[in-house]
Amino acid sequence: MAVPLLETRDLTMHxxxxxxxxxxxxxxxxxxxxxxxxPNGAGKSTFFKMLTxxxxxxxxxxxxxxxxxxxxxxxxxxxxxxxxxxxxxxxxDGLSVRENIWLAASRIHSVRHANGVVDEMLARIGLIPAxxxxxxxxxxxxxxxxxxxxxxxxxxxxxxxxxxxAGMTHEEVQKTAELVREINRTKALIVVEHDMQFIxxxxxxxTVFNQGRVLVEDAVEDILRNPLVRDIYLGKQAxx
Amino acid sequence: MDLVVLxxxxxxxAIASLALISVGLAIIFGMMRVINLAHGEFxxxxxxxxxxxxxxxxxxxxxxxxxxxxxxxxxxxxxERTIIRFLYGRMIDTMxxxxxLSLFLVGLTTAMFGNxxxxxxxxxxxxxxxxxxxxxxxxxxxxxxxxxxxxxxxVMRWTRxxxxxxxxxxxxxxxxxxxxxxxxxxAITFGVGAALSGLAGAVLAPVxxxxxxxxxxxxxxxxxxxxxxxxxxxxxxxxxxxLFGTINQIATFATTPVFGEVALLAAAIVLIRLLPQGxxxxxxxxxx
Amino acid sequence: MxxxxxxxxxLALVGVVGAxxxxxxxxxxxxxxxxxLTVFMIMAILALSLALVWGxxxxxCFGQSAFFGLGAYTYAIAxxxxxxxxxxxxxxxxxxxxxxxxxxxxxxxxxxxxVYLGVITLTVTxxxxxxxxxxxxxxxxxxxxxxxxxNGIPGIxxxxxxxxxxxxxxxxxxxxxxxxxxxxxxFGLRWLLASRFGRIIVGIRENERRAELLGYDPRVYxxxxxxxxxxxxxxxxxxxxxxxxxVSPTIFxxxxxxxxxxxxxxxxxxxxxxxxxxxxxxxxxTTALGANQPSGSDWMTNLMANAPFxxxxxxxxxxxxxxxxxxxxxxxIGHWLLRLRARPAAPSLKPKQAEEG
Numbered sequence: 001m002a003v004p005l006l007e008t009r010d011l012t013m014h015x016x017x018x019x020x021x022x023x024x025x026x027x028x029x030x031x032x033x034x035x036x037x038x039p040n041g042a043g044k045s046t047f048f049k050m051l052t053x054x055x056x057x058x059x060x061x062x063x064x065x066x067x068x069x070x071x072x073x074x075x076x077x078x079x080x081x082x083x084x085x086x087x088x089x090x091x092x093d094g095l096s097v098r099e100n101i102w103l104a105a106s107r108i109h110s111v112r113h114a115n116g117v118v119d120e121m122l123a124r125i126g127l128i129p130a131x132x133x134x135x136x137x138x139x140x141x142x143x144x145x146x147x148x149x150x151x152x153x154x155x156x157x158x159x160x161x162x163x164x165x166a167g168m169t170h171e172e173v174q175k176t177a178e179l180v181r182e183i184n185r186t187k188a189l190i191v192v193e194h195d196m197q198f199i200x201x202x203x204x205x206x207t208v209f210n211q212g213r214v215l216v217e218d219a220v221e222d223i224l225r226n227p228l229v230r231d232i233y234l235g236k237q238a239x240x
Numbered sequence: 241m242d243l244v245v246l247x248x249x250x251x252x253x254a255i256a257s258l259a260l261i262s263v264g265l266a267i268i269f270g271m272m273r274v275i276n277l278a279h280g281e282f283x284x285x286x287x288x289x290x291x292x293x294x295x296x297x298x299x300x301x302x303x304x305x306x307x308x309x310x311x312x313x314x315x316x317x318x319x320e321r322t323i324i325r326f327l328y329g330r331m332i333d334t335m336x337x338x339x340x341l342s343l344f345l346v347g348l349t350t351a352m353f354g355n356x357x358x359x360x361x362x363x364x365x366x367x368x369x370x371x372x373x374x375x376x377x378x379x380x381x382x383x384x385x386x387x388x389x390x391x392x393x394x395v396m397r398w399t400r401x402x403x404x405x406x407x408x409x410x411x412x413x414x415x416x417x418x419x420x421x422x423x424x425x426x427a428i429t430f431g432v433g434a435a436l437s438g439l440a441g442a443v444l445a446p447v448x449x450x451x452x453x454x455x456x457x458x459x460x461x462x463x464x465x466x467x468x469x470x471x472x473x474x475x476x477x478x479x480x481x482x483l484f485g486t487i488n489q490i491a492t493f494a495t496t497p498v499f500g501e502v503a504l505l506a507a508a509i510v511l512i513r514l515l516p517q518g519x520x521x522x523x524x525x526x527x528x
Numbered sequence: 529m530x531x532x533x534x535x536x537x538x539l540a541l542v543g544v545v546g547a548x549x550x551x552x553x554x555x556x557x558x559x560x561x562x563x564x565l566t567v568f569m570i571m572a573i574l575a576l577s578l579a580l581v582w583g584x585x586x587x588x589c590f591g592q593s594a595f596f597g598l599g600a601y602t603y604a605i606a607x608x609x610x611x612x613x614x615x616x617x618x619x620x621x622x623x624x625x626x627x628x629x630x631x632x633x634x635x636x637x638x639x640x641x642x643v644y645l646g647v648i649t650l651t652v653t654x655x656x657x658x659x660x661x662x663x664x665x666x667x668x669x670x671x672x673x674x675x676x677x678x679n680g681i682p683g684i685x686x687x688x689x690x691x692x693x694x695x696x697x698x699x700x701x702x703x704x705x706x707x708x709x710x711x712x713x714x715f716g717l718r719w720l721l722a723s724r725f726g727r728i729i730v731g732i733r734e735n736e737r738r739a740e741l742l743g744y745d746p747r748v749y750x751x752x753x754x755x756x757x758x759x760x761x762x763x764x765x766x767x768x769x770x771x772x773x774x775v776s777p778t779i780f781x782x783x784x785x786x787x788x789x790x791x792x793x794x795x796x797x798x799x800x801x802x803x804x805x806x807x808x809x810x811x812x813x814t815t816a817l818g819a820n821q822p823s824g825s826d827w828m829t830n831l832m833a834n835a836p837f838x839x840x841x842x843x844x845x846x847x848x849x850x851x852x853x854x855x856x857x858x859x860x861i862g863h864w865l866l867r868l869r870a871r872p873a874a875p876s877l878k879p880k881q882a883e884e885g
Contacts, residue, residue, distance in 0.1 A: 050743060074737075074740040075742075075743050078740070078741055078742055079743040083742075090741070092738060102727070103727060103731045107743045107744065135620060154742055226874070275647070326848055327847070331643050332646070335643070336793060336843060337843070337844050340839075340840045340841070340844035343839050343840030343843065344840025344841055344844065346837075347834040347838070348837055350837075351834050440615070441693060464651060467647055486817055494663065498659070502655050505654065505658075509648055509652070512644055513638040516639065
């Protein structure tokens, strides 16, 4: 079998006595699009933070194309090709949209080449009219787009999206879903989302997190029919 | 043997004076997350308050133990109400503003008292340890430091004020929801921190004399003691004082007082590098 | 008029005013005034070093005077030992830079937070002050240079034309050198900040975590910024030792550190011209206050002539009332006025860039 793009083995994160993520074994193939769902506090964001080097796992391992990145720095992981759009837009608020994209693009391109890449990306995320405005002054939805643009500009192999549709209008959600599908033609993605409609638009395979563990992993239709999943989303304690 | 006793007393004295000059700052930092760069000047004002009171005929004990804390405590409350309260949550701006306050106070006292050292002679005389003499006042400073730390422990542990303080320390919003008034708690806290600094400055005045820029001599030492100690006010101040005081005194014996001080500061920088959360960030986490 | 045009006009303006100042001052000003202006220029270079480190790099350095003092002491000691000034000058830049790199490595790679950075840098400069202050005895010497402790080192030989010991720089020459150095530093920093490196350090200041997640190692960039800042401060220190032919430990003192911070706060973080203006303004003010030092006993007058007192009030007032500093605040007002006038024609004027100045 081919080496998976991303694999975690018994990945665990403790905060004091609290187990935010516990023994998670997760595998993602090259080019795959996976959705991650689960109630608040299920450990999804902590999981993402460990994948990107923002948190060091208590134990267990993260392998990226077979290479152990459990203890790598965030910037090293980014350079290997994992990009992340965080839950709350994490952008350079004091800089213009163009400056934001430029900073990302110039990590992989020469200064001259970067300017061209920036123009392309501005067009792709539809922010040409706002290119010279400060990102901090933009609406929430637009800042989400800026962050997506930033992440795409570093041309990663794997993109992690933490609630990309949160706070978006119905129209924006559809546009985002389209973009996610388009990105998936060339890149692998893991998407955390609560919006079931959005999941339906994009997902094939879904992993469900609950209380820091993987509850179930299945095709999207089966997940949506799964009574266990319905229970945890309705707030009932799953008999796990 | 006599030398050992003498050295032990000196080490204890170094620890006690470090704890004494730091505890006011520790209270303000631990409970309010405010780094008060005018801390050294609060100590200096305590010294002047005691000296002015004694030169007006007051008993030196009353001047040191009552007048100085009250005067500096009142100044602390005024400072909190006029400057600090506008800057909560802006830690760096608070540092800058209190640095400005420090310059202001140095200038003010220079204009009022002149740029010379004034002193009060240490009371209590001296006593003999074998071949060596040492002053009784040294023991007094150790006793005051012990008393202050014990007092803080008692207040934090057993009084309503201490409970409120711990609540506000943990979570200001939670405390507000329970009906505590954080602005008032903050003003009182800052006042108490300032008062203890005033006390420390007064108690140390007979040892070091007082002059407008004496705060500089104190400020770095008290900062690193507080930061080295970490967020827990009492156990942090105590543990960092023990560590740094011992290093300081032993280096002083081995070389000169100046290099004793340098060793202390250098040790502190290394400690902060190793334990960025301070000693109590790693050990004694549940301390007060 | 767009920002790029404004930018070019600004640069040209600084160039023209600077060049005119450089050429005309010695012809029209008294020697005293030239001497005083020289020290203003030197201090402005020091102000620029902190403008880079703090204003653009976001590194809270409360002890920039450590590098300034090291530069001055290094120059003095090397000069007594070597005699020809090229080596001492290079050492006075290189040694503080190396020290900054060492300290920076210790702090940034130790992931020490902002606030503690301030306290550590402050402590470092106090350590230097204490150490140097206590080297008055004859046993403290480096080569033939005595450290002099609290007495300082007097009679430091001036810089000479490179390679020619017999051609020292005179007072007027010092003015030209200091002013030209300031202009070169200003334009050099403008270039640096417009480069890829400069834009990245501003990005890191804005959002360190984001920069990391894009693949930039903030530690490397902060370390480089801090080192450049140390080198610049050391260079200013070298010029300062030249200017007065004297250096003493007060150069490491808290008062000196506070001054540098005040220049940058007053002028504005995130600009270069601001700290220069702040530095020259404050220097002028303290000189004026010192000159008016009354001999009388009236303590109110004493107070008004008291530099720390006035500087303290200025610092508190700026933090509370003008936290962004003069230049950015005036810039905002200017933009606002422009927008008022241009409202019907151009409803969305381009907002201010983070790195104007």
